[in-house]
Amino acid sequence: MREKKMTRTWVDVCIYLISFGLLWLWLEPLQALDAFQYYMPLLLFTGFTFVVTFLQLPILASLFIKGLAVFFMVDRLYFTAPLFSRSWRGFLREQVVINYQAVIDRHWAEITDVFQMVLLLVLMAIISYLIYFWVIVMRRAFVYTVLTLIYLTVMDTFTVFQANSTAYLLVFFVSLLLILNGYLKLQRRLGLPLKSSSFLLRLLVPFSIVLIASLFISQSLPYLTPQWPDPVPFLTAPFEDGVERTVGYGEDDTQLGGGFNHDDTLLFEATISDPNYWRIESKDIYTGKGWEAQQPPDFMPMTPFDNNQAQFELNYFEAATFDKVVYPYYLTGVEESDTHQYEINIEQEVIRTVDTDPTEAVIQMNYDPFYFTEDHLRMGSREVPTEWRHLLQLPSSLPERVYQLADEITAGLSHPYDKAIAIERYFRTSGFQYRTTDIPVPELDEDYVDQFLFESKVGYCDNFSTAMVVLLRAAGVPARWTKGFTQGERVTDGREDVYQVRSDNAHSWVEVYFNNAGFVPFEPTIGFDASPLVTETTTEADDTDTDSATDDETTDEPSTDESEETSETEENNQQVEESEEITTEEETAASQERDETRWRVIWLLSIVLLLTGLLLIVVYKQRLTLVLWYINKRYPTFNHVKQFEHAYQFLLFILAFKSIIKQRTETLLTFSARVDDYFKTAEMRRLTAAYTQVLYGEEKEIVAANHLKEDYLQLIKRILA
Template sequence: MMREHKMFSLILYVLGFLLLWEWLLPLEQVTKTSEVQYFIIFVVASLLLNFFHAPWYITWPLKTAFILFALYAIFSEDMGGVLWLSQFIGEIKVNTAMIFSREWLDLSPLYRSLLFFLLLWQITYLLRYWLMIKRKIFVFYFMTIFYIALLDTFTQYNGDHAIVRIVIIGFILLGLLFFKRVLESEKMNGQHLLLRRWVIPLASMIGFGVVIGYLSPKAAPIWPDPVPFIESKAENMGRSGISRIGYGVDDSQLGGPFLSDDRLIFTVATPTRQYWKIETKDTYTGKGWIASNQTANEAEEIPYGEERLLDDIGSNSNKIQEAMFNFEVSYSHVVRPYGFLSIEGETSGFLRYDPRLDKLTSYSSDLNEVRLPSYTIKYKPPSYSMQELKRTKGILGGADFSKLQEQYTQLPEELPERVHRLALELTGEYDNWYDKALAIENHFQTGEFSYDQTRVAVPKDGQDYVDQFLFDTKRGYCDNFSTSMVVMLRSLDIPARWVKGYAPGQYKGASGDGNRIYEITNNEAHSWVEMFFPSLGWVPFEPTKGFNNPTNIVQDEQTGSTSEAGLEEKSSETEDKQLVEKEAEEKENPDKANEKDAKAGNFYYQQWAIVGFAVILIVLLACVFIFSRNYWIPRFWIRTYRIKKEEEDFTRAYGILLKRLGSVGLKRPPGQTLRSYADDVDRHFNTTDMSQLTKRYEELTYSRNEDSSHWDYSKELWENLMKKTMNRMKKE
C-alpha cells in the first residue's frame, strides 16, 4: 500500500516537473541566459527533496548553497570565492535600490538570475501543495499555457510543439488528480488498483484526441494579428506617461514629465570641469529634433590612439589634458570633452565619426559596435576670445559658410511668427551675434521661467513645442530651454544646433595625481546649445535655468595686447576660483546644484537601499513562517491552550481542531453531523480520540455539563489529534 502510494506520488512529481520544464525551455531563445542546466538541476533537486519529505532546516540550506554555487559558476569569471562573495553582496545592495527606484529593466544579470532561482523555489513548493495536498493543478496548467502563448506571440520562440506537450501532460495530470480526489472522498477500497485501471483509458483518450487534432485540417485564423495593434498602443502610452531621465537616441517627440534617476553612469578623472558631449541634432520639426541628410561628408574611421581634432578650440596654445573614464553603464557611443584629440583603451577596433551627428561610436575589428567599460581621452580645453566672439555681425560669406548657414538656420514653416518677434525684441539693441545670444540666454534666467521636471506639458497636435514653452507654460527642463534658444537664434539667421550629453557631474574631490573626480549619474543627462562663429567654430551656450556654462571665455576685449599664455593662466585661475565658489555654493545651497530639482531626492534614494534590505528581510521571515506553518501553528495552539481551563476555551479549541483537520485534507462535508465526521477522522487515524472529544463537546454545548469539558482528560485527546495532523502533513 505504502509502496503504491509512493509510486503514484512519484508519477505526479514527474508530470509536474515536465510541466515546469516548459517554462525553462524557451529561456535560451528569448533571453541571454545560456546556463539553463543550473535551473533544471535546481528544480529536480527541489522536487526530490519534496518527494522525500525533507524538513525545512535541511532543504533551505541545501537550496541556498546550490543557488550560491550556481551564481558563482555562471558569473564569477574565475574570481576568488571571498572576493566574489563581497562583490555579490554589493551587487545585491545596488540592484535592490534599483528595484525601489523602479529601474527594473536595468537590473544586472546576476540579480535577475537570483530572482529567478527564488521564483523556481516558490513554484516547486507550490507544485507540492497543488499535487499532494489540494490535488488540483488547473491554475498552474492554465498559467503554463498562457506563458507559452505569450512567448509564441511576442517573441521568436515557436510554441507549436510545446503546446502539444503541455496538453498531453496537463490532461493526464488533471485526470489523475480528479480520479484521486473522487477515490479519497468516497473512501473506496483498492484505490490503487482502480487508479491503474483508470490510467489506461485516460491515456488512450488523450492520445487519440491529440492525434486526431494534429492530423485534422486547420482553419485559417479569423482574427487579425493583435501584435501590431498592441505595440502601437504601447508606444502611445509610453509617450503620454512619465519617463525616466537619462540619455536616449530618439528626440523626435520632446515634452512630458521626467522622474529623476540617481543611478551612476560613469566616473571621470580630469583637471578641468566641463560638459561631456555625445551628439548634435540639426533639424527642428516643431515637436522635437532629428538628424538631416544635408551633409556631404561620409562617416570616417579613426584608429584608437590617432589624433584627430574634432572641435574648434579657439586658442591653440592650451595644454593637452587627459580625461580617464570608468563606466558603470557602458554604451557604444563615446562620451567626450570639448577639444577631443584621441582616445586610448582598446588594442583593436576603431572609432567611427559621423559628422552628421558630430558623434563618435566605438567598433570592434569585426565591424560590430562595442561598449567600452573604460578609456582615456586626450583633449585641449577650449578657450574663446571675447574679441573674436563679438566680431561676427552678419551673414556668413563664401560657399561653404553659406551652405552651413542654410543647414543650421532651418526652421519649420509652421513656426509661429511670435517666436521670431520675441527674438527680435530681445536682441534688437545689439549688433553682434555673441551679444544677441547672451540676450536670449539671459532671458531664460528671469523669474518668468522655472525649471521643472514633473509639471511639463506635451504639445498638442498643431502646437509648436517652442511656442508652447515660450508663451504658455514657461516651465520645463533642459530640452525646453535649449531647443527654444536654438530656434530663436535661427529665427535671426544665426547658425545654431542642439547638443546632447551630460552636465559636468558632482565633484567628489581630488585624486592623487592632481585630477578632480566627478561622478555623472542619469540625472546629469543634459542638452545645451552650440552657436557657430566663423573664426572660432561651434561655441557652447547654456540657457537652462540653474546651470552654469563651464566654457572658458578669455576677457581680452579691453586688453588686446595681452599674451595668450598670460590669458590662459588667468583664465585657469578664474576657472579654479569659480569651481571652488560653485562647490561652496552647492554645499550651502544644495537647491542650486546641477539638476537641482532632480537631486532633491538623492538622500531618499540612498535610504531606499536600506529600506529595500529591510523589506527583503521581512519577506524572507514571512516566507519562513508561511512555509513552516505546519511546524509552528499546531505547537502554538497546543502551548496556548495547555494553560486554559474555562469552558469557552474548550469550545474554541475544538473549533481550531476542526479547522486544522480541514487544512490537512480532512474537511467536514456540508451537512455531515459531528459524530459522523468524528467517525471518519478516527478511521483515518485509527483511533477513537475524535469521537470521545466530540461527545464531550456535544455534552458541553447542548446539555451545559461543565464537567464534560474538564481539561485533565479532554486536553490530552485534543493534543493527540493536533499532533496527528502534523504527522499527516509530513507524510504528504
C-alpha cells in the first residue's frame, strides 16, 4: 500500500509538470507576437506558483506566499527606488490613484503597465490552481489538451506565429499526459497495482520508441503541397477592411502583400504629346518580404538646361503629398525655373525639388521619345559591370525552386534580352491572374516571390514586377524594381495632349540593365498595356526585307499563288489565335467552376461538422435526461421479471461504459460492493440481491418493485453525474 501511494505521487508530479509544459506552450505565441515585455520573469513566476499549488499548503499560507511573489515581481520589474523608501511609497501611491480612477471611470486604456502586470500575475496564480484541480483532482486532462490544440491552431493560422517546433512538443506532452492520466483513472477504478519498474518498462519505453520513430518517419517522408486553395483569406476577408492598404504611391515597400482599396484621387495633370510611364524611383535590395534601397540616396544639384527636344509640363494637385518629381522615360533636361531647384540621385535616377513643394508651381522638363531596337540591345557585352553587380543580389533564404524555375524558363537562352522576354511572357502563359483583393500575405517564414510563383499565382503589379526581377537575377541578369504611375487618362474637355493621373494609376514595373543601352523597362503585369515601354522590334533584317518588298512593288506585281498562300497563312494564324483564346477562356471557366465546387464542399463539410458538434454537445449535456427517458420508455416498471433482468443488464452496460467492469474472478455481490464503495451508495447491493434472487430462485414477480425502480434511477443518476 505504501509503494502504491509513493508511485501515484511520483506520477502526479509528472502529470503536473507536463501540465506546466502545456501552459508554457500557451505563452509561446504571445512571445512571438511581442504581446508583453517580460516573458521570462512571467514564466518563472508561473513555475513558482505551480510548485506552491502542488504542495497543497493551507489556503492562507498559499495565498500569502503567492501574494508575496506578486509583490516581489512587480517591485523588481517596475520600482527603481529602494524598498519602502519615500520615493518608493510615492510611486506606489501614484499608481494606486491612477489605476483606481481609470477603473472607476472605465477608461481601460489609461491603466498603467504596473497594474496590468499585477492582473496578469494574479491570473497566472489562479490558472495554476485551476489546472491542478482539473488535471490532478478531477483527472480531466482531455479538455485541457483539446483547448491547447485549438489555441495553438488558431494562433498559427491567423497570426504570424509559427507552431513548427511547438507542434512536436505538443504531441509529446499531450500523448504522455493522456497516457498517464488514463492509466491512473483505470487503476483507481479497477484497483490494479502500479509498480515503478513495470510502469516504466511497459508504458513509457514503448511510447518513447513509437514517438521517436513517428517523428523520424514524418521528417523523412515527402511533403505534399496543399491541393485545395487556402481558406484563411476567405475566412478573414470580412474582417480585413481596416488592414487593406489604399492604392497609391508610398515610400515604404519593406512589406509587400495583401489587397488594397481603390482610390481615384487626382494627383497631377501632364501636358505631353507622347506619354509613357511616369517614373519616380527604383529599389534594388530584395529582402524576401519587400524592397529596400541599397543605401540612403546621395543627391547632387541638377543644373537646368534647355534643348530642342520635346517638352512636357506637370501640374501637381494638393493630394500629391510626395516631394519627388515624376517624369517620363528618356528625360533629357529641365527648364530654367525661378520657383524650383532640382536634385538628382544618379544611381536610382530619383529627382526631387529643393526647399520647395512641387505642388506650388508648374514643372517643365524636356524628354526624347526614343525607343531601342532589339539589335541595339543585343550588341553590347554580356558581362555585368562591377558597379551594377549588386543588381544580382538575392536573399540567402530564397527557396531553391525559384532558381530552378528561372533555369527552366531561360533554358537554351544566353543573351540577357532573350531571357528578359522569356520571363516577361511566362506570366501571361502560365495561369497567373491579375487581382487586387483577397491577396494572401506571406507567412513569417515564407518568401514573397516564392508564395506568388508557386502557391497563389494571383496578385497585382507588385507581385508580377518583384517576381520578374527575382527570376531575372536568378538567371544572372541584372535588374531592379521601379515604381511610379501609368500614363493616366487623356482628358476630353477640349485640351489636347493633357493626361490626368490618379492614385489608381500607381504602378510598379521592371528595369533590365544592358551594357550598351543602360536600363530598359519591361512590363510583366497581366492586363497592362506595355506599348509605352516595350522597345521596337524592328531589326536591320526587317528593314532589308521592307526595302526589297518596295523594289518588288515598283518592278513586278506579286504572283497570285504567293498572295493566296499568304492569305491562307494569315487565316490559319488567326484561327489558331482564336482557338487559343477560346481554350484559355474554357480553362479559366473550368478552373473557376472547380474553385466554386471546392468552396461548396468546404462550406457543406463545415456546416455538417458544426451541426454534428452542436448535436454532440447537446447530447452530452442532456445525457442524463436522455438515458432516464430511455429507461422509463423501455422499462416502465419492474413488476415483470424479464423487464428487471434487461434493466440490470443495461445497468452493467452503463458501468462498463464508465470503465467499471466486472472481473471474471468476481461474483456479482463482490462487484456490487465495489460499485457501492466507488459511488458511496448502497443501491447496487440491493439491486444485485434482487437480481440474484430472480436469477437463481423461482419467483415470478419482483418484491418491492417500486423501491427497486427508485434505487435503479438513483444509481443511474450517480453514474452519469
